[in-house]
Amino acid sequence: MKKLFAVILTVMLCPFFAQNALAQDEKILNVYNWSEYIPQDVLTQFTEETGIEINYTTFESNEAMYAKLKLLDGKGYDVVVPSTYFVTLMREQGLLARIDTGKLDNFKHIDPFVLHQPFDPKNEYSVPYMWGSTSLLVNTDHVDPASVTSWHDLLRPEFKGKIILSDDLRDTMGMALLATGHSVNSRSDAELKEAYEFLKQLYPSVRVFDVTATKQAFASEEVIIGMSWNGDATVLTQEMPNLQYIYPREGAPLWLDSLCIPKNAEHKDNAHTFINFLLRPDIAKRIVEEYLYSTPNKAAWELLPEDLKNSRAVSPTAQDLEKSEFCDSVGPALQIYEKYWQMLKTRS
Amino acid sequence: MKILRRTYMWAVYAFLYIPILVVIAYSVNNAKYTTDWKGFTWKWYQQLFSNQQLMDAAANSLMVATVAATCATVLGTLAALCIHRYRFTGRKVLHGLTYVLTVSPDIVMGISLLIFFIFFHIELGFGTLLAAHITLCLPFVTVTVLGRFSEFDEDVVAAAKDLGASEGQAFRHVILPLIMPAVMAGWLLSFTLSMDDVLISFFVTGPNFDILPLRIYSMVRLGVKPDINALSAVLFCLTIVLVLLAHTLSKARRRP
Numbered sequence: 264m265k266k267l268f269a270v271i272l273t274v275m276l277c278p279f280f281a282q283n284a285l286a287q288d289e290k291i292l293n294v295y296n297w298s299e300y301i302p303q304d305v306l307t308q309f310t311e312e313t314g315i316e317i318n319y320t321t322f323e324s325n326e327a328m329y330a331k332l333k334l335l336d337g338k339g340y341d342v343v344v345p346s347t348y349f350v351t352l353m354r355e356q357g358l359l360a361r362i363d364t365g366k367l368d369n370f371k372h373i374d375p376f377v378l379h380q381p382f383d384p385k386n387e388y389s390v391p392y393m394w395g396s397t398s399l400l401v402n403t404d405h406v407d408p409a410s411v412t413s414w415h416d417l418l419r420p421e422f423k424g425k426i427i428l429s430d431d432l433r434d435t436m437g438m439a440l441l442a443t444g445h446s447v448n449s450r451s452d453a454e455l456k457e458a459y460e461f462l463k464q465l466y467p468s469v470r471v472f473d474v475t476a477t478k479q480a481f482a483s484e485e486v487i488i489g490m491s492w493n494g495d496a497t498v499l500t501q502e503m504p505n506l507q508y509i510y511p512r513e514g515a516p517l518w519l520d521s522l523c524i525p526k527n528a529e530h531k532d533n534a535h536t537f538i539n540f541l542l543r544p545d546i547a548k549r550i551v552e553e554y555l556y557s558t559p560n561k562a563a564w565e566l567l568p569e570d571l572k573n574s575r576a577v578s579p580t581a582q583d584l585e586k587s588e589f590c591d592s593v594g595p596a597l598q599i600y601e602k603y604w605q606m607l608k609t610r611s
Numbered sequence: 612m613k614i615l616r617r618t619y620m621w622a623v624y625a626f627l628y629i630p631i632l633v634v635i636a637y638s639v640n641n642a643k644y645t646t647d648w649k650g651f652t653w654k655w656y657q658q659l660f661s662n663q664q665l666m667d668a669a670a671n672s673l674m675v676a677t678v679a680a681t682c683a684t685v686l687g688t689l690a691a692l693c694i695h696r697y698r699f700t701g702r703k704v705l706h707g708l709t710y711v712l713t714v715s716p717d718i719v720m721g722i723s724l725l726i727f728f729i730f731f732h733i734e735l736g737f738g739t740l741l742a743a744h745i746t747l748c749l750p751f752v753t754v755t756v757l758g759r760f761s762e763f764d765e766d767v768v769a770a771a772k773d774l775g776a777s778e779g780q781a782f783r784h785v786i787l788p789l790i791m792p793a794v795m796a797g798w799l800l801s802f803t804l805s806m807d808d809v810l811i812s813f814f815v816t817g818p819n820f821d822i823l824p825l826r827i828y829s830m831v832r833l834g835v836k837p838d839i840n841a842l843s844a845v846l847f848c849l850t851i852v853l854v855l856l857a858h859t860l861s862k863a864r865r866r867p
Contacts, residue, residue: 293818298829299836303663318819319664321829327813334725339735339818502643 292533293318295328295340297520300393301541302553309540315533325349332358337526341534347518348433350389351382351592359388360524366535369542372562377519381448381591389521390538391559393550396579396587397434397474398515400481400491400499400508408507414442416511417488422468427481427489429474432604433590435462437516438490447516447588450596459603466607481506493576497555500576508576514586519559551577631847638840655841662838665826669842672806672823675737679744680801686745687752687801688794692786694753695760709757712750720747721814728815735817743815747808748801755800759793795857 294301298321306317322328325346332343337358345353353359364370364386377391401408405425410416417426429435437447439458449455470486477491478499491499496508522541524534540546547563555577558564564578571577593600638656642649660666694706724743725735733739767789771781787794809824816822827839 291819295818298826318821320816320818320821321826323829331813334814335729335735341818498643 289530289533290315291318292316292530292537293320293339293341293528294537295320295322295332295343297321297344298323300344300520300554302549305541305546305549308546309537313533313536313540315536317537329353332525337528339527339529340525341528341530342537343523343525344392344520345389345523346520347380347590348382348592350521350523353523354383354388358526360526360528360531361387362390362524362538363535364390367539367542369539369544372542372544372547372560374559374561377559380519380589382589383521389523390542392520392522392541393554393556394517394519394559395493395556396510396515396517396584397429397431397438397490397492398496398508398510400477400489400496400506402481402484402487402503402505403507404505405484405487408509411488411509412512414438414511414513417465417468422488424468424470425487426465426469427477427486427491428465428469428472429490430472431474432600434474434490434516435472436600436604437588437590439465441513441515441586441588442511444513448591448593450593450599452599455599455603459607462603462607463610466610492556493579494554494556497574497576510575510579510583510587512586514584514588517584517587517589519589631843634840635844635847638837638844640837643837655837656845659838659841659845664821665823665838665842668821668823668826671737671820675741675744675822676802676805679741679748679805680798682741682745683748683752683801684794684798687749687797688756688790690749690753691756691760692782695757695763709750709753713754717747717808717810721811724811725814735815736820737817740812740816740820740822743811744805744808747811748804751800751804752794752797755797756790756793759790763789799853799857 292315294317296319301319306319310316320340322331328343328345329349329352332340332353333356337360350359367390370390373391377394378386383389399411399414401411406422428438433447436455436458439461440447440449440454443454443457443461445451445454445458449458471480473480474490474492477489477495480486480489481491481499482503491508493508496506500506500508522538524531524538528534541550542560544560544562544566547558547560548566551558551563551567551571555571557577557579564572567578575583639651639653640648641652641654690705690709694702694709720743724739724746728735728739768781768785771785776784807824809828812822812825816825823842827842830836830839
């Protein structure tokens, strides 16, 4: 009986020992990313070329990722992918390690357009991975795309009950700020109030506030115009060619997902190798082709097929983005955003 | 009246099962996002089985659920037996604490376990996830088995002992067969709880151990893809097989 107990105990404890053994092995990389954001064959190729095994786990929101990293004190994961202003937050909280861009031969391919943004002015802590916009998608069966040139067109009476807006407060407030002629990163109560007034006017026309179910909402024709991520828009257009992605003349809120290394990562060298691998033009090209967001990698963009180069959703022109802006951290002013967002949602 | 009653019954079942049937129908629909019927296809199943990350996560989940359910069932049944049959100091407290655990919010359990693991420098991964899931399931098994004990005829055990059975023999030949349905129910309940737990798992799993519910949950950002429909269909069929198996087994047992 005692023997049996000992055997059971050993079997139960095995995983603990096995893990400790693995942690000491240098050929490991723990990636914490959004789901469906790096193709499986890219991961496989990395392992084949370098012999480094990848443990790939996923999160569903920046907040969840931040909470876990904060609790673990930046340990356990080697590469994480926070969005735009979460880089600021994690940097300020001391959760990120410096990235040695000298070790990244492929860093030179990155478009200066996405570098030195306010959330990481010297790019010491983050390397741009993918970026995109949250702009207007229209169903051309019901809407003449040429007639839609501004966010203010959403107010037209024929769109009543047919509009989708993002449920992300920075996206939708950012859009309203642009519509009223302000910066998406405004910290002024007066400007935010104007944005709120615009959304209040728009509110009765909105069918749904959602950003993850955009595809379903357009596919079922429940909505015919509204905000969408450029990647979602492109994917959906492949199935429904009657959709068109439009940049309003006031610009659109932009986002950028960055590759970062947590402060206490155990395999920092492997992390650098991996980031450099993802920046390789042929690899970056495959990632764009799979997920259809915009790549910050100029060399990879050159390799893209003509249809993606000409797609304004994937490859926006300088003119499309003239007034667009990346959403940066707004610090304590976020409370003002939340105040107006609450007022909007409760219609007071 | 009879017709009304029957219609009502079917309405309830329709309400429960139609969503699942819709998912199965979409899993063979040749359209990625649209809700229209675009023809029959197996391609989502092919895509599902070639999605290595998803399959790994599914295998991990099945393994954790099986081991956790089995451990929780053994421990939970023993706890129920202990609370029911023996008198000792703190018995009532123990009994009460079991119920507290069944209603305590998952998030509290998740965070407290994580802090516990961090405090003792235990590496997050399979081991911590398993420990957490056993903790999660244990009180449910105990409560289920205790329920069975409450309508248990003590005289049967007394009779067995009169006929010369030891405590161990009485347990094996008399008590265990009588509480078996509750034990099985406890196991199935634990298996399900472990299979679809997101909140606790999110906190206690480590970078090298991904499980299905977390993976599906994080896929929501890009919208539910058809291969998830296929996966749901496969899991649903597996469940049906399990239930049928349990049903046949219990029937076979009854017929000597």
